[in-house]
Amino acid sequence: MNPILQAQTNHKSIRQYTQQPIDDALLKQLIQAAQGAASSSFIQAYSLIQVSNKDNRQKMAALAGGQKWVESAAEFLVICADLTRVEHCSIEQGLGELEGNTEHFIAATTDATFFAQNLMLGAESVGLGAVFIGGIRNDPAQVADILNxxxxxxxxxxxxxxxPDAQPDLKPRLPVDVILHKDSYDSRRCADDVKAYDTQMQAYYQSRGDNQKTSNWSEQTAAAVQKKKREHMLSFLQQQGFLKR
Incomplete structure (x- = not known):
């Protein structure tokens, strides 16, 4: 297996870090490399905010539900979908202001996500650890205010x-045959696929050296989705100029 495939396969979310800082030149190199990600029509509709201020880190850790690694990590970056440059181009070219189209929201969100995944993979390739923090969407208005x-x-x-200051166990992913459909989607497989994966994940959770628990994938997934609806997101996004049409 080549190094890129190995790195992709071995990804783990890292939440414990040493005190060693990340060299500024390395960070910029990782960001530049991440910019090689695919971009919808090459609009590059993303920006990232490097949060170095300790008070702001503390606030964001609290907003994210008390995730202390937001404070302890060498770097904390906020990945943003950003259509400001796109709107500037549209106005300059005589095509008018953006109108909050859903398609533009999707393009900006996928652009930023491709970039972020590239950044994480690059960071892991040089010995860094990483974890994404979706918890900042608990109160995106406050995050937006903090970051202006x-x-x-x-x-x-x-x-x-x-x-990394610790290495968690590698979680088994869904089998390829579960997520891969040929020619058309086969919904008849769903119940059996989930049941088999639940058995695998329950064994994994019970075999872990640390943080053992009696659970399975269904329980974890249902709770993650149904207890984190974040219904404030639509109004916030519309306030920011997204999802109006």
Whole structure:
């Protein structure tokens, strides 16, 4: 297996970090490399905010539900979908202001996500650990206020980066045959696929050296989705100029 495939396969969310800082030149190199990600029509509709201020880190850790690694990581970056430059181009070219189209929201969100995944993979390739922080969407308005985000920008998630101080167990992913459908979607498989994966994940949770628990994938997934609806997101996004049409 080549190094890139190995790195992709071995990804783990790292939440414990040493005190070693990340060299500024390395961080910029990782960001530049991450910019090689695919972009919808090459609009590059993303920006990231490097949060170095300790008070702001503390606030964001609290907003994210008390995730202390937001404070302890060497770097905390907030990845944003950003259509400000796109709107500037549209106005300059005589095509008018953006109108909050859903398609533009999707393009900006996927652009930023491709970039962020590239950034994480690059960081892991040089020995860094990372974890995405979706918890900043618990109160995106406060995050936007802290970061002074203008209209047409919204924070998708945060990213902790640092040198790992612990290595968690590798979680088994869904089997390829579960997520791969040939020619058409086969919904008849769903119940059996989930049941088999639940058995696998329950065994994994019970075999872990640390943080053992009696659970399975269904329980974890249902709770993660149904207890984190974040119904404030639509009004916040519309306030920021997204999802109006």
């Amino acid at each position: 985000l203008p209209k047409h920008v919204y924070p998708i998630f945060g990213l902790c980066l640092g040198y």
